[in-house]
C-alpha cells in the first residue's frame with residue numbers, strides 16, 4: 001500500500017521579524033479554522049523569537065521550528081545555538097542545510113548531516129534542504145547534485161517521523177522564478193527513489209517539500225505535482241494571509 005504522507009506547509013522567516021511580528025502566528029492559528037486539519041503547519045522564526053513564538057502557538061495547531069542549529073549540545077561556540085536549546089525553547093523542528101547556510105556559512109554536506117543528527121538527539125524533526133544552483137541546472141547536473149547532497153547530508157537511520165527533505169532550487173529562492181511542474185516532478189521523483197533505495201518503507205513515508213518562490217498564486221499547481229508533500233515558504237510566510245492562502249492549496 002502506498003504511504004500516506006501528511007502534508008506540511010512550513011514558513012521560514014529567515015532573518016526577518018521582531019516580537020511584534022508574532023501576531024502573524026496568532027492570525028495563522030485563528031485563520032486555520034479546521035480547513036487544513038490534515039495539513040501540518042510550522043513557522044520557523046529567527047532564534048530569539050522561538051521561545052515567545054512557542055508560547056503564542058501553544059494550544060494551536062501551529063508548530064514552531066528553528067532555522068539552524070549547532071551539531072554539539074553545548075560548549076565554547078560563541079554565537080551558536082544548539083538543538084537542545086531550541087527544543088528547550090519550545091521548537092519541535094529545525095531546518096538544516098538551507099542554501100543560505102551552505103552559501104554564506106560554507107556548510108558542507110557532512111556538517112548538515114551532523115546537524116540533522118543533533119536535531120534527532122534533541123528530539124526535533126530535521127528538515128534537510130537540498131537544491132541545485134542555476135549553473136548546475138544549466139549544465140544538466142541537477143539530479144547529480146541532488147544525489148550527492150542526499151547521500152552526504154542524510155544520516156543513516158532516517159525515518160518518516162524524524163526527517164523531512166526540502167527541495168529548493170537555489171535559483172528559485174526569492175527570485176519569483178519557479179521550475180516547471182515537470183521539472184519539479186522529476187526532482188521529487190528522483191529524491192523519492194533515493195529515499196526508498198536507502199531507507200526502504202521509511203523513505204516512502206518521508207515528506208518532500210518544494211521551496212523557492214512559493215506564493216498563493218502558484219501553490220496549487222506546485223502542490224499538485226507527484227511527490228510534493230508540502231512547501232517550505234520564505235517571503236510569503238511573513239504574512240498570515242499569504243501563508244494561509246498557500247496552506248489552502250491542500251484543503
Ligand SMILES: O=C[C@H](O)COP(=O)(O)O
Pocket residue numbers: 012098168172173174175176211212213214232233234235236
Ligand atoms: O526556506 C525558504 C526558501 O528559501 C524559499 O524562499 P522564498 O519563498 O522567499 O523564495
